Amino acid sequence: MSGAATAPVAVTFPAGVLFDLDGTLLDSAPDMLATVNRMRGARGRPPxxxxxxxxxxxxxxxxxxxxxxxxRDAxxxxxxxxxxxxxxxEELGRHSRPxxxxxxxxxxxxxxGTPWGIVTNKPEYLARRIVPQLGWQDRCAVLVGGDTLAQRKPHPLPLQHASAAIGVPACDCVYVGDDARDILAARAAGMPSVVALWGYRLDDDDPIAWQGDVMIDAPEALLQPAAWPRPA
Known part of the structure; x- marks a missing residue:
């Protein structure tokens, strides 16, 4: 007996997406370099x-x-x-680019129609200054800094707070980040995660060990809805 053909399920973007900022959306290393070199220069040290x-x-x-x-010690x-x-x-946004x-x-x-937001460990006041420089102030649905709440990543609270703010359950959001803390926070929040391999990592970091749901080499790969992890 032949049954009715099953229509293919359309693959769509996640219901909501949250991003880390530095090393994920923003190549902010040049601003940081200018900062430490000013500090070193003030002490007569080479850049x-x-x-x-x-x-x-x-x-x-x-x-x-x-x-x-x-x-220096700790x-x-x-x-x-x-x-x-x-x-x-003072250097914020002078040298950095998406x-x-x-x-x-x-x-x-x-x-x-997918809302997106930023959850960063950068102090909120600095994050709120850089977002308008990028033209994202009316596009970013939520911004949570490292001092916005009582906890910061890798605690899940910032991700839970952000997903509630955009009205999407944590399990239906995806978090994209370039550090182990990002992936730990997502897992603790019950949120699928993307490891941003284009970000900043030490030579001995092993992003496979972070156990993110998917690892992506470049932002362009996320133009394909099928590249995103699916809710469990």
Whole structure:
């Protein structure tokens, strides 16, 4: 007995997408490099190269200060953070750009009616300053910084908060990030994840070990709805 033909299920973009900022949407390493080199120059030290600072950009001010001043112990590095943030605030957006393919990928999500937002560990006030420089202030549906809530990534709270803000259950959202903390936060939130391999990583990082749902080499690959992970 022959049954009725089953219509193919259309593959669509996720119901909502959340992104990390530095190293995922934004190539902000040049701004960070300008910051640490100003700090080093003020102390009579030669500038670093972009390759020196790039791997740790996603790990925040402390990690970059530690690279810039490797002789400092942990307490000494922490003491540099306020200076780093002040100088970075002056360099913010002067040298950074979205990664190639990001604007096209965001436009594809918007054309499909998929809301997108940003969940970053960058202080919220800095994130809110850079978003208008990129022309995203009326496009980004939610912005959560590292100090917006009581917890930051890898805790799931920022992702849970952001998904609620855009009205999409966490299990129907996807989080895209370039650091292990991003993938840990997504897993804890019950949110499918994309490992952004175009981002910033140390040489000994193993993104396979992060156990994200999919790994993507370039933003352009996310123009295909089938490239995105599906809800469990």
């Amino acid at each position: 670093l190269a972009l390759a020196d600072i790039r791997p740790v950009v996603s790990r925040g001010a402390r990690a970059m200060a530690a690279v810039a001043f490797p002789e 307490e000494g590095v922490v003491a540099l953070v306020p200076e780093f943030l002040a100088v970075y605030g 990664f190639d393919g990001v604007e096209t990928m965001l436009a594809a999500l918007e054309a499909a």
